[in-house]
Amino acid sequence: MIAQRFSTALRSAVAQRGFSTSSASLTKVAVLGAAGGIGQPLSLLLKQNPKVSDLALYDIRGAPGVAADISHINTASSTTGYLADNDGLAKALKGSEIVVIPAGVPRKPGMSRDDLFNTNASIVRDLAKACAEHCPKAHLLIISNPVNSTVPICAEVFKAAGVYDPKRLFGVTTLDVVRSSKFLSTLKGSDPAKTRVTVVGGHSGVTIVPILSQTAEGESIVQANDQQYLDLVKRIQFGGDEVVKAKDGAGSATLSMAFAGAVFTNSLLRAIGGEKGVVEPTFVDSPLYKDQGVEYFASNVELGPNGVEKIHPVGKLSAAEEDLLKACLADLAKNIKKGKEFVGAA
Numbered sequence: 001m002i003a004q005r006f007s008t009a010l011r012s013a014v015a016q017r018g019f020s021t022s023s024a025s026l027t028k029v030a031v032l033g034a035a036g037g038i039g040q041p042l043s044l045l046l047k048q049n050p051k052v053s054d055l056a057l058y059d060i061r062g063a064p065g066v067a068a069d070i071s072h073i074n075t076a077s078s079t080t081g082y083l084a085d086n087d088g089l090a091k092a093l094k095g096s097e098i099v100v101i102p103a104g105v106p107r108k109p110g111m112s113r114d115d116l117f118n119t120n121a122s123i124v125r126d127l128a129k130a131c132a133e134h135c136p137k138a139h140l141l142i143i144s145n146p147v148n149s150t151v152p153i154c155a156e157v158f159k160a161a162g163v164y165d166p167k168r169l170f171g172v173t174t175l176d177v178v179r180s181s182k183f184l185s186t187l188k189g190s191d192p193a194k195t196r197v198t199v200v201g202g203h204s205g206v207t208i209v210p211i212l213s214q215t216a217e218g219e220s221i222v223q224a225n226d227q228q229y230l231d232l233v234k235r236i237q238f239g240g241d242e243v244v245k246a247k248d249g250a251g252s253a254t255l256s257m258a259f260a261g262a263v264f265t266n267s268l269l270r271a272i273g274g275e276k277g278v279v280e281p282t283f284v285d286s287p288l289y290k291d292q293g294v295e296y297f298a299s300n301v302e303l304g305p306n307g308v309e310k311i312h313p314v315g316k317l318s319a320a321e322e323d324l325l326k327a328c329l330a331d332l333a334k335n336i337k338k339g340k341e342f343v344g345a346a
């Protein structure tokens with residue numbers, strides 16, 4: 001009974017976010033880091049998605065157990081778990097059209113995302129090498145932090161292997177969009193499902209730039225440019241810290257991230273299936289600020305069957321947002337350089 005209620009609630013939440021029930025195109029999706037705090041609920045949500053035909057769950061520990069559990073859910077897709085032995089990673093990746101990567105360590109209180117670099121850079125580099133070898137045409141969705149550096153790392157690995165397609169590499173910044181929507185709609189009493197905020201830049205502190213002036217519910221707050229605006233921007237930029245602090249040493253956002261990851265994956269699945277006009281903010285190889293030394297940047301991106309279809313410019317900004325963008329670009333350039341240098345490319 002409880003399971004039934006849970007399932008109904010989940011399906012309804014998923015439906016509200018626009019998960020289609022048509023299964024025009026069926027896709028193998030791999031999750032690397034599938035037994036982790038994000039990996040498990042993300043895999044659960046992907047099992048609900050009728051556009052997924054095969055779910056390949058890979059982790060250095062625990063993935064077969066997670067897969068066995070999830071495989072009993074009565075949706076059409078098949079679920080298989082893989083460990084590193086017996087060529088598990090290669091088997092998980094072969095035939096995958098989408099690879100979602102939440103592998104790596106999360107923050108503890110007092111740490112910045114950049115403090116994760118030493119551990120996560122090599123994890124992501126090695127997984128990217130395997131993707132370049134076994135599924136070079138897959139769309140790579142990078143969740144592992146620091147995203148501002150791990151995305152450039154993946155790009156350099158793919159370039160070195162001669163298989164880089166900038167249209168198929170995405171840093172998942174959807175959680176910033178989800179948080180902006182929730183925080184703004186709570187302040188304004190609006191419907192969060194209809195309160196869409198574009199968030200540009202990167203995914204760390206001041207590199208997260210919410211463009212509240214372009215949202216009807218945010219316009220007046222931006223115009224007032226008072227403490228309420230400053231607090232809202234700060235909460236969006238440092239929302240991750242709120243969760244890290246509350247979890248008190250037990251990690252960072254997992255459930256909201258799984259939700260955000262499932263939303264972005266579903267948008268890409270819709271676009272791969274031929275739906276037009278699917279737009280999500282995401283951190284990609286972008287021409288927008290390359291002349292300022294920033295090669296990767298999150299802005300609204302129209303998705304298509306081959307990944308990035310069109311990168312939208314940030315549009316008109318308020319004076320305060322111009323200042324936020326300036327601070328963002330300075331930090332972002334450093335984060336990107338660090339990632340490139342790690343692979344020996346800067």
Ligand SMILES: NC(=O)C1=CN([C@@H]2O[C@H](COP(=O)(O)OP(=O)(O)OC[C@H]3O[C@@H](n4cnc5c(N)ncnc54)[C@H](O)[C@@H]3O)[C@@H](O)[C@H]2O)C=CC1
Nearest residue numbers: 033035036037038059060103104105106143144145175257
């Ligand atoms: N992009 C975003 O918005 C967000 C990113 N994150 C990041 O996601 C990452 C994962 O977070 P959690 O799931 O909470 O961590 P976790 O520690 O709960 O799970 C990570 C999983 O990765 C696995 N793993 C480690 N090395 C691996 C390898 N070489 N191959 C495959 N799997 C491997 C671990 O065994 C573990 O199961 C962290 O770096 C975190 O900072 C977290 C929240 C939001």
Ligand SMILES: O=C([O-])CC(=O)C(=O)O
Nearest residue numbers: 107145175240241252253
């Ligand atoms: O704060 C963290 O370390 C995890 C993360 O990226 C987020 O919650 O936005």
